[in-house]
Structures are given as C-alpha cells and as structure tokens.
Amino acid sequence: MRNIRMLIQYEGTRYLGWQRQEASDSTIQGKLEKLLSQMCQEPIEVQGSGRTDAGVHAKGQVANFHTSCDLSTDEMLAYCNRYLPEDIAVIDIAEVPERFHSRLNAKEKCYCYQVINSGIPDVFLRRYAVLAAEKLDVDAMRRAAAYFCGEHDFKGFTSNRRMKKSSVRRIEELSITKEGDLLRFTFRGDGFLYHMIRIIMGTLLEVGSGKRRPESMEALIQSGKRELAGPLAPAKGLTLMEVKY
C-alpha cells in the first residue's frame, strides 16, 4: 500500500467542518473521501491532522490516505483539482513513508484569527474576519495574550466538558499584528483543544474592550472553569495556516 500526503486549502463557509458525518455531503473530509474513492477505484479513508469546526478555513491542512492505485502524484493532483468544488483545493501531493500519520506525527500547528476593528464592514474579508466596532486596546490584549503562552492546563478553554485525555497544551506564540483596521492573532502551539482558540479569542476580545483586565488571565487559566472564560468567538475569523511535522 502507498501512503499519500496532501496539503489542502479550503474556505469553510459552506461546510459542517472537516470531520465526515453520516449522510452528509457537507464536510471537507467527506468530499475528499468520495472523490479519492472514485479516483482510486477503492474505498479511501482520509486522515486529517485534526478537525476544524464548521465555518473554519484552512490554508495548510495536512491529510494522508493509503491506496493501492498506481496513479502518479501529479495525476492525483490534477484529478483532485479538476473535480473538487471551488472552495476546496489540493495544493500539494507527495508519497510518504508508510509510517507517516498526519495527526499522530503533527508537532506544531499554526492558526490565524482575523478581527476588523471598525464599524465599517470589509466586503473582501467578510468571510474570513469578524467585525469589532468598539475600539480595542491592542496593548492590553498583548499583555493578556502573554499569560496563555507556555505550558498550561487549558481545561477551562474547551467546550469538551469531560475530557478523558490530558488538557495540557503548550502555546509557543500568541502574537497580534495590526495593519490598518485589521488585527491578526497568530496562535502557534503543539496542539489545541476543541474550541480552545475561539474561547481564548472571545476572552482576549473582552480584554480589548475593557471588560477584563490582562492581569486577570492568570487566575482565570488556573481556575480551569469554562464558565469564567469569555464567549466562543465566531468560526469564520479562524484559519488553520500550517501543520509542522
């Protein structure tokens, strides 16, 4: 069996998220598996580096699948982009060693969350950024962000209420850049819990609008209580940028 790795882009707007769902043609994984099964003339199961929520985008999702078909990777790439809907693209395909596993071998993930800090909508970013009309204090958000960096138990920052596995994660970077009205939050770490980035974002936006003090983050993280953290920020602002191995 050959092991094939794909680099995938998608606009999540129309989809119920990455993960395949029974009787639904509206997931990225489902779309890919259907197409690859046709291409390879055998049932194909695609393993992603991780799930993305409904409405979340990806510029660098990684997935792999096993197949016995003998198409070249160039032929596969052309086939995929010919038949995929226009909001999903495979931007690279390579044959990799049998042991490569896109989820288990992932070392680091990088996500970007975009906020337009203006009352004026941006037509060209409307699917990829959220609008925050109230003037945000970027410096306060930067100070708050620093508390999330490093290794912490993020059990208060997930919607998964009864985690069986560890909820300890390491955030290497949580930085904010400003370009005009556009704020870009970069999250880089060894992995993120279900909804973790969006709950941290909901919390940081409350810091930005003065509802929370940056210094309150330490006790908040230690509390481990979801109900003390901020709201879940909208999915559309979030994009999976890169997975490192």
Next chain:
Amino acid sequence: MRNIRMLIQYEGTRYLGWQRQEASDSTIQGKLEKLLSQMCQEPIEVQGSGRTDAGVHAKGQVANFHTSCDLSTDEMLAYCNRYLPEDIAVIDIAEVPERFHSRLNAKEKCYCYQVINSGIPDVFLRRYAVLAAEKLDVDAMRRAAAYFCGEHDFKGFTSNRRMKKSSVRRIEELSITKEGDLLRFTFRGDGFLYHMIRIIMGTLLEVGSGKRRPESMEALIQSGKRELAGPLAPAKGLTLMEVKY
C-alpha cells in the same frame, strides 16, 4: 440641495456591473439608488466615477448624489451598511461642494488585475484572480507593458466600435509585481476606455506565454485595430482600487 460623496467597496461576482439597468435589481448603482431613495425619502440618482463591467470588483469606487434630506453623514453611513447586501459596503461618506461631480472631476484612476501563475487553484483568491497554468515570462510582459505607457490612441483596445469621443488616453503606470505565484498588474491613468484594461491584459498574457513579442506592441497600438489585439481577459481579475480628484 446637499451634495454627498461616497467611497464604495463591492465584490462584483453577483452583479451585472455598476450601471443601473431597467427591470434589474442586479447592479451596484441600482442597489444603491434604491436604498438611498428609501433613506432620503425622495428619488435619488447616484453618479459613479465610471462604470465597472459585470464581475469587476471595487475597493475605492467614488459616487455622489444630491439630496435635501437632513440626516448627518454618520447616520447615512450607518444606514447604508445596515441595509446593503454583504458584498457592497460604503466605507466613507462626506458632504462636498455643490460643484463636485464624481465622473467629470476624476483626474486619475487606479486598477489592479490579478493573475495566479500556477496550475493549482487558490481557494481564497478564486473570485479575484484568474488562473494561468502556463509559466509566464514576467520580464517580457514588463517590456511589453512599457509600450502602453504615455499618451496613445487606444481605439484598438476597446469593445466600443464606434466611439464618438476621443479614444486617446494617458497611462501613467503599468507595473507588474510578483509575490509567489501571484502577479499583480497595476494600471494608473487619466481614464480607461470600455474593456481597455481587459484587452491590454489579454494581450500581455499572450506576450507572457510567448505568443507575441514585446516589441510587437508598438505597431499593434498604432494599428488601432481591435482584431489584432489579444482576447478580453476575464472580469473577475479586475478591481478598481482608487479614483483621484
């Protein structure tokens, strides 16, 4: 009567272009006039700096209208962005002197045309850029572009077959920047004829793929013959960036 100037953004994908059409709700001007007439409680006619074709986008279209309503410009801005569809936004509104005319007073326009020089589609630029799979010679296109700069009779570069007015225009800048696979063509000039930029683009892309020599541009422009120029490049790659007064 007050004279109101608006700065407007739109994604042209869904529209039949800027210019109002009888019995169609699918033009930008038509959408704006309908909304502004409701807002002002009187019939409003909107004058744009110029038409854009079906499918062409704008980041900085300028338009003005006259009204006797007494709303503040802030109230107008909020009203517009509350009721406009999400692919049109008014990003600035100001009251201007009675004599200001968005089309007659325009001194310079700047457009951008985007080309992805790759066989791999880009999900996030699919509405704003065209795909050119064949490797383009950027240097040859730059040399060809230089022939279009300055003042010329562009009558071979318009779809308007019987122009009554002058077809002489001055192009101040036609530059090409490259960022990875993305090529950005910047057109800056005192005005552009109907389809002029898209026909120049169709011609430059033929230079880029080796079908024409850069040096053939001089005779081509002098010929004044539409049938000797390249094909009309797709609308979706084109965006009106700025109008100067």
